[in-house]
Amino acid sequence: MAMKMYAIVRNDIWMDEGKAAAQAGHAFANVTEASLRYQPDLMDQYRNPSDMGTKVVLQASYDEIAEIHEQNKLLKNAALIYVVVDCGHVFPPHFDGVSRVMTAVGISPMYEDDASLLLGHLHTFRIKWYKWMYYKF
Numbered sequence: 001m002a003m004k005m006y007a008i009v010r011n012d013i014w015m016d017e018g019k020a021a022a023q024a025g026h027a028f029a030n031v032t033e034a035s036l037r038y039q040p041d042l043m044d045q046y047r048n049p050s051d052m053g054t055k056v057v058l059q060a061s062y063d064e065i066a067e068i069h070e071q072n073k074l075l076k077n078a079a080l081i082y083v084v085v086d087c088g089h090v091f092p093p094h095f096d097g098v099s100r101v102m103t104a105v106g107i108s109p110m111y112e113d114d115a116s117l118l119l120g121h122l123h124t125f126r127i128k129w130y131k132w133m134y135y136k137f
Helices: 017-038 042-044 062-074 114-119 129-133
Strands: 003-010 053-060 081-087 100-111
Touching: 003 017, 003 042, 003 062, 003 114, 017 042, 017 100, 042 100, 053 062, 062 081, 062 100, 062 114, 100 114, 100 129
Parallel strands: 003 053
Antiparallel strands: 003 100, 081 100
C-alpha cells in the first residue's frame, strides 16, 4: 500500500507561487526531520525503494487546518503535524515584517486509506492568480 507525505499550504492568505513553494518545502523538510526522529519505522516504510512514497501539496484555510489538527488527535495512528510559521518577511498584505503567520503544515507519511479520512476533502494547491493580479502595491 502506497504512502504519501503531505504539505498543506494556506489558501486564505496571499502568497505568490515562489512563497507558497518555499513554505511547502519548509513543511516537507521539517516534518521529515521530525518523522525520522519520532517515527523512524514509518519513515523506513515511506522510503522503501520497492514502493517509494510520494509527496502531495494541498490547500486549506486556517480554520480547515485547525479542524484537521483536532481530528488527527482522535485517530488511532495519529500523524505528526509540523506547523510552519513565517516571521520577519515583508510581503503585503499578510506579511508585515513583524507578525508571525502560520503559512503551512507538514503531515508525516500516511497510508492513503488513513489520509483519505483526514484529508480527503482537501484539493491540490493552486495559486489564485486573480488575488494578485488586482492587488495594489
